[in-house]
Amino acid sequence: MNYGLSEENSIFRESIRDFAQKEIAPLVEEAEETGTFPRQLFKKMGEQGFLCPRYPVELGGGGGDKITECIMVEELNRVNAGIAAALMAQSGLATQPIYRFGSEEQKKKYLIPAIKGEKIGAFGLTEPNVGSDAASIQTKAVRQGDNYIINGTKMFITNGPICDYVIVAAYTDPTKRGVGINLFIVEKGTPGFTVSRKLNKVGNCSAETGELVFEDCAVPRKNMIGKEEGGGFVQIADTLISGRITYGARCTGTGQAAYDLTVQYARERVQFGKPIISFQNTKFKLTEIATCIDIMRSYTYRVARLYDQGKKVRKEAAMVKLFTAETLQKILAYSMQIHGGYGYMMEYAIQRHWRDGRLYTITEGTSEIQRLVIGKELGL
Template identity: 40%
Template sequence: MVDDYLSSVLWTEDEIEFRKEVRKFCDKEIYPIADEIDEGPYPRELLRKIGKAGYMGVMHDKEVGGSNKGLSYEIIIAEEISAANGGLDMARMASTTLYGMPVSKFGTKEQKKKYLMPVVSGDRIGCIGITEPDVGSDTAGMKTRAEKDGDDWIINGEKRFITNGSQADFMCCFAITDPDVKSKEGMSAFIVDTSTDGFSVVEDHDLLGMKSARVSWLKLEDVHVSSDMLLGEVGQGFPILMDELDSERTAIAGEAIGYGRTPFEVAVNYSNEREQFRRPIRAFEGVSFKIADMAMKLEAGRALTLTAARMYDKGNNITKEASIAKLYTTEAAIEITNDALQILGGSGYTTDYPIERFLRDARLMTIGGGTAEILRFLIQREVFKQMLPKE
């Protein structure tokens, strides 16, 4: 049992009970079909079930059907679902956290009722549109434009690599509303109903992993959006985006622990059962020291992630802590899945075991939501800001 080897002293009783409940849900609804959903249609029904169970709403207010438990609960869900199937949680999180948090924090009462409540219940799907064909890490270089037309805004542009893009009912879309000022001041955020004329799907990208999710290239051609779909103020898009990334990165860190955890468990059991040279392979340090490193990375990653989540829930700025948690856990997840595969030898390279799936899924996470290089940049910037403040 996971709790036996991963420290639980850091969690509250309520969080530990909640984890058990989520795990029970995963045992019943996800593990039996964890391989299958990678080959099937988009798991919309399963996402609805996840919503009905309350696992789309821990970050959201009770008025929209959430439980307002906070990010420390979101990372529990992220880890538990990702330990079963990474793509499924990516789809869940893109809807409830990536799309949901900007609406939750900056939306009006009416916007939340209409565009967040059905996402929290799992009946509708959300996505977030930041990345474009020419704009990745340098989000301030965004090209998508929103121009005022009477009471409406007209949006033109392309968004690429958008999780849930082809499946979403609503998108939180970032666009430049004032090209004459720095884009950090000239960017705004809109809710876009994806059934609006002019919104189209160019294609779903063919990915290395995350097969149970859909990640899409989208086009917006003269998409009319009424003024009441603007999130926050005109020109507030960049701060909204930065705020969203802090919760996203912490939640991704939770997912990354899940990607590492299952391969770790498989490797522990396999190394105990597999015999070579008349002894279990765990008797060889080349194998058992890998297990030691995996255990260390999982424990350290969980502590870093919980630290960022606790700080966020207390209202602190967590740009540095979220970046540290995501960078550490995602690099660790790639190392852990890779080492687990090595421990299983030829068997690890087959689809008889789920490790190759976790390795493919984990590989994404030093890219999406801020690359490892960008996170290192952010961490050092925050360190210098904190330690050498300007006079």
């Protein structure tokens, strides 16, 4: 089924699938073992317009739509979720605020090089003591002449240890809960900005995740995204809505990878003199997985299409993230069960998807937060 995709979308899928197999798959084992992202991929993907496929060609992007970005993430996630995580942080979180709200100068200096893969970006909202309740962030930016002095700590930041710049959320006016927040672009090497630790994770090991510290870090006023103090929360919400749709593709990619591996295993594994795929229970589980994946993919594309049409999709984006991330947990549990004891062994690929996919009900807004958003939109 082609899900009503355009010809461009279908051609893009073939190209990115081919790229992922040829250029990414051979790098996965080393990246996972060492917990090091193969940085050359940023440039390689940027050169081909694969890195940020939905931004205009004039900015170095692929000139595609939101569905194109979803296809990119889905195909990369099938190959390796950690590598996909780092690349999707670049195509979304670390570029969207500048693309949508940045100045021409910021676009030239940060966005275009990021789209081309010449600069690596990160997005810092979460803090050691503040995750879901984002309006409670403690990082502050105080105006001093032509600079803002930033103080605070950001936690769990994807690409943090390898970034050339990070978009940091900070209060310019802490008396105005939520609305007093602004986003600032902070360059690597700015005095007072350090990567205090690289974090060891259970999964998504090829993505580098870190804790970032800002200590009397002076950032030029022109690095504030948006013209005025305040309004950063709207920029964050705009970025997260888009990201939640992309997350649908991420979950679909991992689900598809788990299905493919499980079908193959079930055909090869023989018990009671028959391949285990011949047992009705195995077939039932696999058909249920296939059904779930089809719905996940269709719904993700449907909401991506609405997003491209400029429709308000706050509720639907949260629904995509909630449904696909939660459904994926069932898919991964079934897949592990069908793999039996071998699935629990590190040498079988299914364990990686199981570890990687566990993240998705947590990051970029937990399932509970998606339920809160949906409930609010429904007026409940």
